[in-house]
Amino acid sequence: MARLLPGTRALRTFEAAARHLNFTRAADELGLTPAAVSHQIKEIEDQLDLALFIRTSRTIRLTEAGNVLFEASIDALDLLNRAVSRARKMTRGTALLKVTLDAQFATKWLMRRVDDFRQRKPGIELRFDITYDVRDFERDDVDIGIRFGAGKYPGLAAHRLFDNIIIPVCSPALLASGPPLNEPRDLFRHTLAHIDWSRQGVTWPNWSMWMHAAGVDDFDDSRTLVFGSSTDATQAALDGNAVALADFAMVANDLSQGRLVRPFELGIKVAPEFAYFLVYPEAVKDDARVAAFREWLIEEAAKTPT
Structure with a gap:
């Protein structure tokens, strides 16, 4: 008689536990409790009559059988996900x-x-x-x-x-009520915002790079606001809280509608x-x-x- 195989939900639980080698991290990923993950793994082991993990008081690791099932579960889940995607597109x-x-x-x-x-x-x-x-x-x-x-x-x-050109922008209110911005060094008296982004050895233009291009070589970037996304940096400028470096194409409408202003014309191109x-x-x-x-x-x- 053929032995029943684990269902999709159980297979996902096993794959996450095997990938993390930690039931707590697997539980966090799946939205379960560690006890529920442990219980599902025990059910799979009982169902297959196989030991999949070697447990100690502090760690877990896969058995040889567990490694075989882990590799197969990755392929099976990937194949199923691709089939579901194709089916949805067809329907x-x-x-x-x-x-x-x-x-x-x-x-x-x-x-x-x-x-x-x-x-x-x-x-x-x-x-x-x-x-x-x-x-x-x-x-x-x-x-x-x-x-x-x-x-x-x-x-x-x-x-x-x-192309992406990175320019300084701020709210009209900040420009009107804050310290005047007549030359790049005047920016030292303002809160400056930019994003931290690097890929393949290329860094998204930041305030140090902009100041260097403007001929300012003694800029201290330790007090700048560093955001994880351009959306947040631009919002800081829209709210009047900072002068931000923003992608011109992304703020062109805000500039044309007067929600933002460009205090200096200097822009820096992102790596081509x-x-x-x-x-x-x-x-x-x-x-x-x-x-x-x-x-x-x-x-x-x-x-x-x-």
């Missing part, structure tokens, strides 16, 4: 296009333009996956994405959208290999929905001031 019809992108690009650039696309292509329904996570087109239920990076994505078509890219699997390049969105987005990107 949601040909009118829907799901776009994945980060919050800043969505709120500061795309959403104020997307009505134009809907008017031009009323037969295509757009839905958005707003996240800073990089989605997998085979595993996740998305069709096309906008990513910031170097544009080298195996198996994906990538179209560069526009990095930019926002439109990306999608090569296999869907001729899909009518993808082609329509691609042509429209590239056209809109060409209008973006840099």
Whole structure:
């Protein structure tokens, strides 16, 4: 008689426990209690009549059988996730296009333009996956994405959208009521905000880099506000709490509407290999929905001031 295999939920619990080699961390990831994880692992071991973990008072490690099942569970869950993604795409019809992108690009650039696309292509329904996570087109239920990076994505078509110029911005109220900003050194009397971002040896322009480009070599960056995202740094400027370094393309509308001002014209280009890219699997390049969105987005990107 064939022995029953663990269900999907149990397999996910085992995979997380085996990956972390810690029931507490696995429980945190899965939204369970450590006791529940331990109980599910015991049930799997009883069901298979196999010892999967060697437990001591302080640590756990996989047995040889546990290692075999761990490798198989990774492959099985990945295959299932990819199949579910394909099934969802097949069942949601040909009118829907799901776009994945980060919050800043969505709120500061795309959403104020997307009505134009809907008017031009009323037969295509757009839905958005707003996240800073990089989605997998085979595993996740998305069709096309906008990513910031170097544009080298195996198996994906990538179209560069526009250059990124980093400029200082602040609220009109701060400029009117705070210490005057006549020259770069006047910034020493203000709270300065920027983001901390590095990839592949490239650093996103920060205040030290901007001051150096402005000819100021004795700047002390220890008092700057460092944010994890450009959205937060820009919000600090909008709220009148700081002068922030921001991507010109992302704040162009705030500047034109008077919500932000640019106290100095000096801007710094992000390393040329990095930019926002439109990306999608090569296999869907001729899909009518993808082609329509691609042509429209590239056209809109060409209008973006840099």
